[in-house]
Amino acid sequence: MxxxxxxxxxxxxxxxxxxxxxxxxxxxxxxxxxxxxxxxxxxxxxxxxxxxxxxxxxxxxxxxxxxxxxxxxxxxxxxxxxxxxxxxxxxxxxxxxxxxxxxxxxxxxxxxxxxxxxxxxxxxxxxxxxxxxxxxxxxxxxxxxxxxxxxxxxxxxxxxxxxxxxxxxxxxxxxxxxxxxxxxxxxxxxxxxxxxxxxxxxxxxxxxxxxxxxxNEKKESTYAEILDVAIINTLDPNEVETEIVAFLKANNLQISNIDALILGFNGNVDSDIYYKDIAKNAFAATPQLYYKHLSGEYDTASAFALWMASKVIKTQEIPEIIKANSVEKPVYNTILLYNQLNGKNHSFTLISK
The missing domain is CATH 3.40.47.10 (Thiolase/Chalcone synthase)
Structure with a gap:
């Protein structure tokens, strides 16, 4: 393939x-x-x-x-x-x-x-x-x-x-x-x-x-490879970690292999709990990024997140303005993006250098 x-x-x-x-x-x-x-x-x-x-x-x-x-x-x-x-x-x-x-x-x-x-x-x-x-x-x-x-x-x-x-x-x-x-x-x-x-x-x-x-070909201009994309309609906040672990396992990866996690925080206290749970627990030792304070919330805001992730992998730099925590890594090779809106339509996108 x-x-x-x-x-x-x-x-x-x-x-x-x-x-x-x-x-x-x-x-x-x-x-x-x-x-x-x-x-x-x-x-x-x-x-x-x-x-x-x-x-x-x-x-x-x-x-x-x-x-x-x-x-x-x-x-x-x-x-x-x-x-x-x-x-x-x-x-x-x-x-x-x-x-x-x-x-x-x-x-x-x-x-x-x-x-x-x-x-x-x-x-x-x-x-x-x-x-x-x-x-x-x-x-x-x-x-x-x-x-x-x-x-x-x-x-x-x-x-x-x-x-x-x-x-x-x-x-x-x-x-x-x-x-x-x-x-x-x-x-x-x-x-x-x-x-x-x-x-x-x-x-x-x-x-x-x-x-x-x-x-389908790598070039001089290549930013990253898209490894996998998954969509799940409904999840409870306590099920997100299990789904992410299964998603990573399907790609022969585990949480420790993720160099940065991009989360769709939008300031809505009712649904940001989905992000806060995994940020505090499973991914506490992973650099975490957010973007909707820059782009705003809209149905395809996750495309802005993928643009951002591609740039991070290519430049190997994370601007201060998008950091959600203070954890850093020497290299950013594998990035996971997670987004949802009002607790519905959860998506996971995995890209790597």
Whole structure:
């Protein structure tokens, strides 16, 4: 079976994650409850005429994919696989608002056409003239992991040599207002200077687009190898350690072989208990990292985490801003990522040098 290598990465997020050294300009967000992306210069990648009609999620996806392809020094790919939780939610909101405002008459179809979840994958394919396999996974918080799993299986089975995989989500004003009503978004009076010490429910929400070029060959640009991805729908906090041990055992590893653990802490006291239990016990002697104080919470935030993990393995450095504990190791060869949202849809991703 062929191995799967990450040969190029591109990330547009609520931090400056392009045209800069790894997280050098990152700032933790402690005074906002909803974060917006730091936009690149879109006209460098998309013609202004086309850009005007695109939602920000589509534009960010196109730019992040272009950055990944450039990083991998690749022009042609065999497949495009994307994951998204809410798709192009801004255009969906726009279209529904037009229906109400115009009494269901005289509607322009543009917003409707652009509102589907697979718009990003389609636009990237049009840009690259890629006529290969093009699939979008919409599986909530494991949308990106589903895309990753699909790509890994295709490369292993020799169905494709080079695949572009990404996770994209954007915020929409109306959707965020519903999330606030449902208590998903932190109240502004409950903001904390460090989400690791949060005592309240709700999370800081964000958006972003992270893309990866996965190939079956090791190159000069290679960041890491993807060893395994696993998705489990429901777990109790006391079952997480058992599942991680079994997952590592299936890859001939144990907890002591993990050089860094990346956890999806989002400041929600109700679900961060899943991370706190293993951080305090099983992985107490392992360097622990976190990222949602930088990226915000969204369905494909784990793609930002994979971008971060890839950079850690390649640079062999862990910026102070993402350290959740003070444990250090001389080398970072094997990294485990664990994410979940509100106690559901648990995912484990294992990468190594």
């Amino acid at each position: 062929k191995k799967t290598y990450i040969n190029g990465v591109g990330c547009i997020s609520t931090q400056k994650t392009f045209d800069t050294v790894f997280l050098e300009e990152a700032i933790p967000h402690t005074d906002e409850t909803v974060l917006t992306v730091i936009s690149p210069v879109y006209k460098d990648y998309i013609s202004p005429a086309a850009s005007r009609r695109m939602a920000k999620g589509v534009k960010n996806g196109i730019v992040a994919s272009a950055l990944a392809l450039k990083d991998a020094n690749v022009e042609n790919i065999d497949a495009i696989i994307t994951g998204t939780g809410l798709g192009c939610i801004e255009d969906s909101e726009k279209f529904l608002k037009n229906i109400l405002d115009n009494n269901e008459e005289f509607l322009t179809p543009t917003s409707f056409i652009q509102s589907t979840h697979n718009t990003v994958g389609a636009q990237i394919a049009l840009t690259l003239q890629c006529k290969g396999y093009n699939f979008t996974y919409v599986n909530g918080v494991v949308s990106f992991e589903s895309a990753l799993l699909d790509a890994k299986m295709q490369i292993e089975e020799d169905e494709a040599n080079s695949i572009l995989v990404g996770g994209i989500d954007e915020t929409g004003d109306y959707t965020i207002s519903l999330f606030k009503l449902a208590g998903r978004v932190k109240d502004e009076s409950n903001l904390t200077s460090n989400i690791l010490n949060s005592k309240t429910s709700g999370a800081i929400y964000g958006e972003g687009a992270s893309f990866f070029v996965l190939e």
